[in-house]
Amino acid sequence: MQSYEERLTAPRSWWVIAAAVGVACALMLLPLGTLPMLGGLVGGAALAAVLVSSYGSARIRVVAGSLIAGDAKIPAAALGEAQVLDAAEARAWRTYKADTRAFMLMRSYIPTAVRVEVNDPADPTPYVYLSTRHPEELSAALAAIRA
Incomplete structure (x- = not known):
């Protein structure tokens, strides 16, 4: 894992x-x-x-079968596909593509991000947007806990 x-x-x-x-x-x-x-x-x-x-104390962790981002803790079973966002695509998802129901842990000084679908029917949150300096590594860790 x-x-x-x-x-x-x-x-x-x-x-x-x-x-x-x-x-x-x-x-x-x-x-x-x-x-x-x-x-x-x-x-x-x-x-x-x-x-x-x-x-600057916000943390993103993928441990023990769950994603912990700031105050949110999401089990792997509720997570869908993770999409790596480059600077331009991340800006778009922070602005005109953003959904007001989404959980967003954004930092303006970090240009790249990961967008993760939330597949829990009981949760109205459509996706999680996470600013990250290492989007490929985060996406790989999320794929590993979902497998």
Whole structure:
């Protein structure tokens, strides 16, 4: 059985922005003195880093006969075919081809994705859209648990 795990971490540039938010907070508090400025630097950077880290903590896992994507856990029996999406096709499925009933774990900084049909008649979700940096590996892992 093939397993797969990926964390959709935020890009490095977002961490630079988090540091810049700390500097901006420090500059806003500079007229109040050195201690408030240092507090603004540490507090602003820490808050921005927590936000970036939490957004980039989403995980996709294929283990023990199920797909776990963010908060969703879907058994292999409910999964249909997995379609690997290149950047252009992924953009189309995020926009004009999207179904409002679909479960989407998207990250704008990841251009490729996998679209997996959901075959459970009790579930109104037509498909699962997952942003992934390794769509072929995820598709292969999903095919392995369905077999």
